[in-house]
Amino acid sequence: MLTLNGLVLRERSLKDNDKFLDILTDTHGLIEVCAKGVKKPGSKNASVSQAFCYAKYCLSDTGGRYYLNSAEPIRTFFELSGDMEKFALASYFSEVLLYIATQEKPNNEVLRLILNCLHFLCLGNRPILLLKSIFELRLMSETGYTPNLIGCCECYAYTSDDMQFDMKNGRMFCGHCIGPRDLADYYPLDVNLLHYLRYIALTDMERLFSIKVRKEYLGNLNEITERYCELRLEKQFNTLNFFKELINGK
Ligand SMILES: [Zn+2]
Structure with a gap:
Protein backbone atom coordinates (compact mmCIF):
# COMPACT_ATOMS: atom_id res chain seq x y z
CA MET A 1 0.00 0.00 0.00
CA PHE A 77 -10.03 22.93 -8.66
CA PHE A 78 -13.23 21.79 -10.37
CA GLU A 79 -14.61 25.34 -10.49
CA LEU A 80 -12.16 25.95 -13.34
CA SER A 81 -14.53 24.13 -15.68
CA GLY A 82 -17.04 26.96 -15.24
CA ASP A 83 -14.76 29.41 -17.04
CA MET A 84 -13.58 28.57 -20.56
CA GLU A 85 -10.42 30.69 -20.48
CA LYS A 86 -9.30 29.48 -17.09
CA PHE A 87 -10.04 25.89 -18.00
CA ALA A 88 -8.13 26.24 -21.28
CA LEU A 89 -5.11 27.67 -19.47
CA ALA A 90 -5.21 24.94 -16.83
CA SER A 91 -5.39 22.35 -19.63
CA TYR A 92 -2.29 23.89 -21.18
CA PHE A 93 -0.48 23.66 -17.83
CA SER A 94 -1.46 20.00 -17.69
CA GLU A 95 -0.32 19.26 -21.22
CA VAL A 96 3.10 20.81 -20.56
CA LEU A 97 3.52 18.88 -17.32
CA LEU A 98 2.46 15.62 -18.93
CA TYR A 99 5.13 16.26 -21.54
CA ILE A 100 8.01 16.99 -19.18
CA ALA A 101 7.28 15.22 -15.88
CA THR A 102 8.68 11.75 -15.44
CA GLN A 103 7.94 8.80 -13.26
CA GLU A 104 10.11 8.16 -10.22
CA LYS A 105 11.50 11.67 -10.44
CA PRO A 106 9.50 13.77 -8.00
CA ASN A 107 9.89 17.52 -8.18
CA ASN A 108 8.07 19.17 -5.30
CA GLU A 109 8.74 22.67 -6.51
CA VAL A 110 6.95 21.87 -9.77
CA LEU A 111 4.03 20.43 -7.83
CA ARG A 112 3.93 23.58 -5.65
CA LEU A 113 4.07 25.72 -8.76
CA ILE A 114 1.10 24.11 -10.47
CA LEU A 115 -0.96 24.03 -7.26
CA ASN A 116 -0.29 27.73 -6.71
CA CYS A 117 -1.08 28.59 -10.34
CA LEU A 118 -4.39 26.71 -10.15
CA HIS A 119 -5.17 28.30 -6.79
CA PHE A 120 -4.69 31.84 -8.09
CA LEU A 121 -6.44 30.96 -11.34
CA CYS A 122 -9.51 29.91 -9.33
CA LEU A 123 -9.25 32.92 -7.03
CA GLY A 124 -9.19 35.25 -10.02
CA ASN A 125 -7.18 38.00 -8.31
CA ARG A 126 -4.15 37.78 -10.61
CA PRO A 127 -4.20 38.56 -14.35
CA ILE A 128 -4.62 35.30 -16.25
CA LEU A 129 -1.68 36.15 -18.56
CA LEU A 130 0.56 36.79 -15.58
CA LEU A 131 -0.18 33.31 -14.25
CA LYS A 132 0.68 31.89 -17.66
CA SER A 133 4.03 33.69 -17.71
CA ILE A 134 4.84 32.67 -14.16
CA PHE A 135 4.05 29.05 -14.96
CA GLU A 136 6.09 28.97 -18.17
CA LEU A 137 9.23 30.67 -16.94
CA ARG A 138 9.26 29.25 -13.43
CA LEU A 139 8.66 25.74 -14.74
CA MET A 140 11.71 26.11 -16.97
CA SER A 141 13.74 27.30 -13.97
CA GLU A 142 12.60 24.41 -11.79
CA THR A 143 13.45 21.83 -14.44
CA GLY A 144 16.99 22.87 -15.22
CA TYR A 145 16.45 25.60 -17.81
CA THR A 146 16.99 28.70 -15.68
CA PRO A 147 17.96 31.43 -18.14
CA ASN A 148 21.09 33.38 -17.34
CA LEU A 149 19.59 36.73 -16.37
CA ILE A 150 22.41 37.90 -14.14
CA GLY A 151 23.83 40.17 -16.82
CA CYS A 152 25.18 40.34 -20.36
CA CYS A 153 26.75 36.96 -21.07
CA GLU A 154 29.91 38.59 -22.46
CA CYS A 155 30.67 41.69 -20.39
CA TYR A 156 28.44 40.88 -17.36
CA ALA A 157 26.72 44.28 -17.46
CA TYR A 158 23.80 44.00 -15.01
CA THR A 159 21.64 46.42 -16.93
CA SER A 160 21.80 48.06 -20.31
CA ASP A 161 19.41 50.31 -22.18
CA ASP A 162 19.36 47.90 -25.08
CA MET A 163 19.62 44.44 -23.58
CA GLN A 164 18.54 41.60 -25.91
CA PHE A 165 17.30 38.28 -24.55
CA ASP A 166 18.40 35.27 -26.58
CA MET A 167 15.29 33.11 -26.15
CA LYS A 168 16.82 30.06 -27.76
CA ASN A 169 19.80 29.85 -25.45
CA GLY A 170 18.47 31.61 -22.37
CA ARG A 171 21.07 34.38 -22.14
CA MET A 172 21.36 38.12 -22.66
CA PHE A 173 23.58 40.44 -24.65
CA CYS A 174 23.97 44.14 -23.96
CA GLY A 175 23.92 46.67 -26.80
CA HIS A 176 27.73 46.68 -26.99
CA CYS A 177 28.16 42.92 -27.17
CA ILE A 178 25.23 41.95 -29.39
CA GLY A 179 27.07 42.79 -32.64
CA PRO A 180 25.52 42.11 -36.03
CA ARG A 181 23.36 38.97 -35.88
CA ASP A 182 19.97 37.60 -36.84
CA LEU A 183 17.63 38.73 -34.05
CA ALA A 184 14.74 36.40 -34.94
CA ASP A 185 14.72 34.66 -31.57
CA TYR A 186 15.90 37.65 -29.56
CA TYR A 187 13.68 39.95 -27.56
CA PRO A 188 14.57 43.48 -26.46
CA LEU A 189 14.35 43.90 -22.70
CA ASP A 190 13.85 47.24 -21.04
CA VAL A 191 14.63 47.55 -17.37
CA ASN A 192 11.10 46.59 -16.29
CA LEU A 193 10.86 43.47 -18.44
CA LEU A 194 14.27 42.36 -17.21
CA HIS A 195 13.20 42.89 -13.62
CA TYR A 196 10.04 40.80 -14.16
CA LEU A 197 11.97 37.96 -15.76
CA ARG A 198 14.55 37.95 -12.97
CA TYR A 199 11.87 37.99 -10.33
CA ILE A 200 9.88 35.10 -11.83
CA ALA A 201 12.89 32.95 -12.57
CA LEU A 202 14.79 33.51 -9.36
CA THR A 203 12.73 34.67 -6.40
CA ASP A 204 11.57 32.36 -3.59
CA MET A 205 8.37 30.44 -4.23
CA GLU A 206 6.79 32.17 -1.19
CA ARG A 207 7.16 35.55 -2.87
CA LEU A 208 6.68 34.47 -6.47
CA PHE A 209 2.99 35.30 -6.75
CA SER A 210 3.38 38.72 -5.07
CA ILE A 211 4.93 40.08 -8.24
CA LYS A 212 3.23 43.17 -9.63
CA VAL A 213 3.49 43.58 -13.38
CA ARG A 214 2.28 46.70 -15.12
CA LYS A 215 -0.60 45.92 -17.43
CA GLU A 216 1.12 47.24 -20.55
CA TYR A 217 3.92 44.70 -20.04
CA LEU A 218 1.79 41.55 -19.80
CA GLY A 219 1.73 41.00 -23.56
CA ASN A 220 5.52 41.32 -23.95
CA LEU A 221 6.17 39.17 -20.92
CA ASN A 222 3.90 36.49 -22.36
CA GLU A 223 5.58 36.52 -25.73
CA ILE A 224 8.95 35.98 -24.07
CA THR A 225 8.01 33.25 -21.60
CA GLU A 226 5.89 31.37 -24.13
CA ARG A 227 8.59 31.42 -26.80
CA TYR A 228 11.30 30.52 -24.29
CA CYS A 229 9.29 27.52 -23.15
CA GLU A 230 8.57 26.46 -26.73
CA LEU A 231 12.21 26.74 -27.80
CA ARG A 232 13.53 24.95 -24.73
CA LEU A 233 11.06 22.08 -24.98
CA GLU A 234 11.08 22.04 -28.79
CA LYS A 235 7.38 21.39 -28.66
CA GLN A 236 4.12 23.10 -29.58
CA PHE A 237 1.04 22.50 -27.49
CA ASN A 238 -2.48 22.19 -28.93
CA THR A 239 -4.04 23.41 -25.71
CA LEU A 240 -1.99 26.60 -25.97
CA ASN A 241 -3.38 27.30 -29.44
CA PHE A 242 -6.87 26.83 -28.10
CA PHE A 243 -6.22 29.18 -25.17
CA LYS A 244 -4.83 31.83 -27.52
CA GLU A 245 -7.84 31.56 -29.82
CA LEU A 246 -10.10 32.21 -26.84
CA ILE A 247 -8.06 35.18 -25.61
CA ASN A 248 -7.64 36.71 -29.05
CA GLY A 249 -11.29 36.16 -29.95
CA LYS A 250 -12.39 38.48 -27.17
ZN1 LIG B 1 27.89 43.12 -22.86
Whole structure:
Protein backbone atom coordinates (compact mmCIF):
# COMPACT_ATOMS: atom_id res chain seq x y z
CA MET A 1 0.00 0.00 0.00
CA LEU A 2 1.22 3.42 -0.93
CA THR A 3 -0.02 6.80 0.27
CA LEU A 4 0.93 9.97 -1.54
CA ASN A 5 -0.34 13.44 -2.37
CA GLY A 6 -1.02 14.15 -5.98
CA LEU A 7 -2.80 16.26 -8.55
CA VAL A 8 -4.74 14.57 -11.36
CA LEU A 9 -3.48 16.11 -14.59
CA ARG A 10 -5.53 13.97 -16.95
CA GLU A 11 -8.25 11.36 -16.83
CA ARG A 12 -8.76 8.84 -19.61
CA SER A 13 -11.90 6.79 -19.91
CA LEU A 14 -11.65 3.02 -20.15
CA LYS A 15 -14.35 0.41 -20.60
CA ASP A 16 -16.33 -1.03 -17.69
CA ASN A 17 -16.59 2.22 -15.73
CA ASP A 18 -12.83 2.43 -15.27
CA LYS A 19 -10.40 5.28 -15.84
CA PHE A 20 -6.70 5.83 -16.13
CA LEU A 21 -5.48 8.82 -14.15
CA ASP A 22 -2.20 10.62 -14.75
CA ILE A 23 -1.25 11.97 -11.35
CA LEU A 24 1.62 14.32 -10.54
CA THR A 25 2.70 13.20 -7.08
CA ASP A 26 4.93 14.48 -4.30
CA THR A 27 6.98 11.31 -3.92
CA HIS A 28 6.76 9.36 -7.19
CA GLY A 29 6.76 11.98 -9.93
CA LEU A 30 4.18 11.43 -12.64
CA ILE A 31 2.35 8.10 -12.36
CA GLU A 32 -0.48 6.36 -14.14
CA VAL A 33 -3.16 4.99 -11.86
CA CYS A 34 -6.00 2.64 -12.77
CA ALA A 35 -9.21 3.74 -11.04
CA LYS A 36 -11.73 0.92 -11.19
CA GLY A 37 -15.48 1.45 -11.25
CA VAL A 38 -15.24 5.21 -10.76
CA LYS A 39 -17.66 6.03 -13.57
CA LYS A 40 -20.39 4.04 -11.82
CA PRO A 41 -23.08 6.26 -10.28
CA GLY A 42 -22.42 6.69 -6.57
CA SER A 43 -18.80 5.49 -6.71
CA LYS A 44 -16.98 6.76 -3.61
CA ASN A 45 -13.94 7.59 -5.72
CA ALA A 46 -15.80 9.45 -8.48
CA SER A 47 -14.75 12.98 -7.52
CA VAL A 48 -11.13 12.15 -6.72
CA SER A 49 -10.82 10.56 -10.18
CA GLN A 50 -11.30 13.82 -12.04
CA ALA A 51 -8.78 16.18 -13.57
CA PHE A 52 -7.67 18.98 -11.26
CA CYS A 53 -8.35 17.12 -8.03
CA TYR A 54 -5.51 17.34 -5.51
CA ALA A 55 -5.85 14.62 -2.90
CA LYS A 56 -4.14 12.18 -0.61
CA TYR A 57 -4.29 8.98 -2.63
CA CYS A 58 -4.08 5.51 -1.22
CA LEU A 59 -2.85 3.14 -3.94
CA SER A 60 -1.93 -0.47 -4.27
CA ASP A 61 1.06 -1.39 -6.36
CA THR A 62 0.47 -4.63 -8.20
CA GLY A 63 3.09 -5.84 -10.59
CA GLY A 64 4.27 -2.36 -11.44
CA ARG A 65 0.78 -0.99 -11.97
CA TYR A 66 -0.92 1.37 -9.53
CA TYR A 67 -4.56 0.91 -8.57
CA LEU A 68 -6.68 3.43 -6.70
CA ASN A 69 -8.05 2.22 -3.37
CA SER A 70 -9.29 5.38 -1.75
CA ALA A 71 -8.52 9.07 -1.51
CA GLU A 72 -9.20 12.12 0.62
CA PRO A 73 -9.53 15.36 -1.35
CA ILE A 74 -7.24 18.16 -0.15
CA ARG A 75 -8.18 20.83 -2.69
CA THR A 76 -10.21 20.45 -5.84
CA PHE A 77 -10.03 22.93 -8.66
CA PHE A 78 -13.23 21.79 -10.37
CA GLU A 79 -14.61 25.34 -10.49
CA LEU A 80 -12.16 25.95 -13.34
CA SER A 81 -14.53 24.13 -15.68
CA GLY A 82 -17.04 26.96 -15.24
CA ASP A 83 -14.76 29.41 -17.04
CA MET A 84 -13.58 28.57 -20.56
CA GLU A 85 -10.42 30.69 -20.48
CA LYS A 86 -9.30 29.48 -17.09
CA PHE A 87 -10.04 25.89 -18.00
CA ALA A 88 -8.13 26.24 -21.28
CA LEU A 89 -5.11 27.67 -19.47
CA ALA A 90 -5.21 24.94 -16.83
CA SER A 91 -5.39 22.35 -19.63
CA TYR A 92 -2.29 23.89 -21.18
CA PHE A 93 -0.48 23.66 -17.83
CA SER A 94 -1.46 20.00 -17.69
CA GLU A 95 -0.32 19.26 -21.22
CA VAL A 96 3.10 20.81 -20.56
CA LEU A 97 3.52 18.88 -17.32
CA LEU A 98 2.46 15.62 -18.93
CA TYR A 99 5.13 16.26 -21.54
CA ILE A 100 8.01 16.99 -19.18
CA ALA A 101 7.28 15.22 -15.88
CA THR A 102 8.68 11.75 -15.44
CA GLN A 103 7.94 8.80 -13.26
CA GLU A 104 10.11 8.16 -10.22
CA LYS A 105 11.50 11.67 -10.44
CA PRO A 106 9.50 13.77 -8.00
CA ASN A 107 9.89 17.52 -8.18
CA ASN A 108 8.07 19.17 -5.30
CA GLU A 109 8.74 22.67 -6.51
CA VAL A 110 6.95 21.87 -9.77
CA LEU A 111 4.03 20.43 -7.83
CA ARG A 112 3.93 23.58 -5.65
CA LEU A 113 4.07 25.72 -8.76
CA ILE A 114 1.10 24.11 -10.47
CA LEU A 115 -0.96 24.03 -7.26
CA ASN A 116 -0.29 27.73 -6.71
CA CYS A 117 -1.08 28.59 -10.34
CA LEU A 118 -4.39 26.71 -10.15
CA HIS A 119 -5.17 28.30 -6.79
CA PHE A 120 -4.69 31.84 -8.09
CA LEU A 121 -6.44 30.96 -11.34
CA CYS A 122 -9.51 29.91 -9.33
CA LEU A 123 -9.25 32.92 -7.03
CA GLY A 124 -9.19 35.25 -10.02
CA ASN A 125 -7.18 38.00 -8.31
CA ARG A 126 -4.15 37.78 -10.61
CA PRO A 127 -4.20 38.56 -14.35
CA ILE A 128 -4.62 35.30 -16.25
CA LEU A 129 -1.68 36.15 -18.56
CA LEU A 130 0.56 36.79 -15.58
CA LEU A 131 -0.18 33.31 -14.25
CA LYS A 132 0.68 31.89 -17.66
CA SER A 133 4.03 33.69 -17.71
CA ILE A 134 4.84 32.67 -14.16
CA PHE A 135 4.05 29.05 -14.96
CA GLU A 136 6.09 28.97 -18.17
CA LEU A 137 9.23 30.67 -16.94
CA ARG A 138 9.26 29.25 -13.43
CA LEU A 139 8.66 25.74 -14.74
CA MET A 140 11.71 26.11 -16.97
CA SER A 141 13.74 27.30 -13.97
CA GLU A 142 12.60 24.41 -11.79
CA THR A 143 13.45 21.83 -14.44
CA GLY A 144 16.99 22.87 -15.22
CA TYR A 145 16.45 25.60 -17.81
CA THR A 146 16.99 28.70 -15.68
CA PRO A 147 17.96 31.43 -18.14
CA ASN A 148 21.09 33.38 -17.34
CA LEU A 149 19.59 36.73 -16.37
CA ILE A 150 22.41 37.90 -14.14
CA GLY A 151 23.83 40.17 -16.82
CA CYS A 152 25.18 40.34 -20.36
CA CYS A 153 26.75 36.96 -21.07
CA GLU A 154 29.91 38.59 -22.46
CA CYS A 155 30.67 41.69 -20.39
CA TYR A 156 28.44 40.88 -17.36
CA ALA A 157 26.72 44.28 -17.46
CA TYR A 158 23.80 44.00 -15.01
CA THR A 159 21.64 46.42 -16.93
CA SER A 160 21.80 48.06 -20.31
CA ASP A 161 19.41 50.31 -22.18
CA ASP A 162 19.36 47.90 -25.08
CA MET A 163 19.62 44.44 -23.58
CA GLN A 164 18.54 41.60 -25.91
CA PHE A 165 17.30 38.28 -24.55
CA ASP A 166 18.40 35.27 -26.58
CA MET A 167 15.29 33.11 -26.15
CA LYS A 168 16.82 30.06 -27.76
CA ASN A 169 19.80 29.85 -25.45
CA GLY A 170 18.47 31.61 -22.37
CA ARG A 171 21.07 34.38 -22.14
CA MET A 172 21.36 38.12 -22.66
CA PHE A 173 23.58 40.44 -24.65
CA CYS A 174 23.97 44.14 -23.96
CA GLY A 175 23.92 46.67 -26.80
CA HIS A 176 27.73 46.68 -26.99
CA CYS A 177 28.16 42.92 -27.17
CA ILE A 178 25.23 41.95 -29.39
CA GLY A 179 27.07 42.79 -32.64
CA PRO A 180 25.52 42.11 -36.03
CA ARG A 181 23.36 38.97 -35.88
CA ASP A 182 19.97 37.60 -36.84
CA LEU A 183 17.63 38.73 -34.05
CA ALA A 184 14.74 36.40 -34.94
CA ASP A 185 14.72 34.66 -31.57
CA TYR A 186 15.90 37.65 -29.56
CA TYR A 187 13.68 39.95 -27.56
CA PRO A 188 14.57 43.48 -26.46
CA LEU A 189 14.35 43.90 -22.70
CA ASP A 190 13.85 47.24 -21.04
CA VAL A 191 14.63 47.55 -17.37
CA ASN A 192 11.10 46.59 -16.29
CA LEU A 193 10.86 43.47 -18.44
CA LEU A 194 14.27 42.36 -17.21
CA HIS A 195 13.20 42.89 -13.62
CA TYR A 196 10.04 40.80 -14.16
CA LEU A 197 11.97 37.96 -15.76
CA ARG A 198 14.55 37.95 -12.97
CA TYR A 199 11.87 37.99 -10.33
CA ILE A 200 9.88 35.10 -11.83
CA ALA A 201 12.89 32.95 -12.57
CA LEU A 202 14.79 33.51 -9.36
CA THR A 203 12.73 34.67 -6.40
CA ASP A 204 11.57 32.36 -3.59
CA MET A 205 8.37 30.44 -4.23
CA GLU A 206 6.79 32.17 -1.19
CA ARG A 207 7.16 35.55 -2.87
CA LEU A 208 6.68 34.47 -6.47
CA PHE A 209 2.99 35.30 -6.75
CA SER A 210 3.38 38.72 -5.07
CA ILE A 211 4.93 40.08 -8.24
CA LYS A 212 3.23 43.17 -9.63
CA VAL A 213 3.49 43.58 -13.38
CA ARG A 214 2.28 46.70 -15.12
CA LYS A 215 -0.60 45.92 -17.43
CA GLU A 216 1.12 47.24 -20.55
CA TYR A 217 3.92 44.70 -20.04
CA LEU A 218 1.79 41.55 -19.80
CA GLY A 219 1.73 41.00 -23.56
CA ASN A 220 5.52 41.32 -23.95
CA LEU A 221 6.17 39.17 -20.92
CA ASN A 222 3.90 36.49 -22.36
CA GLU A 223 5.58 36.52 -25.73
CA ILE A 224 8.95 35.98 -24.07
CA THR A 225 8.01 33.25 -21.60
CA GLU A 226 5.89 31.37 -24.13
CA ARG A 227 8.59 31.42 -26.80
CA TYR A 228 11.30 30.52 -24.29
CA CYS A 229 9.29 27.52 -23.15
CA GLU A 230 8.57 26.46 -26.73
CA LEU A 231 12.21 26.74 -27.80
CA ARG A 232 13.53 24.95 -24.73
CA LEU A 233 11.06 22.08 -24.98
CA GLU A 234 11.08 22.04 -28.79
CA LYS A 235 7.38 21.39 -28.66
CA GLN A 236 4.12 23.10 -29.58
CA PHE A 237 1.04 22.50 -27.49
CA ASN A 238 -2.48 22.19 -28.93
CA THR A 239 -4.04 23.41 -25.71
CA LEU A 240 -1.99 26.60 -25.97
CA ASN A 241 -3.38 27.30 -29.44
CA PHE A 242 -6.87 26.83 -28.10
CA PHE A 243 -6.22 29.18 -25.17
CA LYS A 244 -4.83 31.83 -27.52
CA GLU A 245 -7.84 31.56 -29.82
CA LEU A 246 -10.10 32.21 -26.84
CA ILE A 247 -8.06 35.18 -25.61
CA ASN A 248 -7.64 36.71 -29.05
CA GLY A 249 -11.29 36.16 -29.95
CA LYS A 250 -12.39 38.48 -27.17
ZN1 LIG B 1 27.89 43.12 -22.86
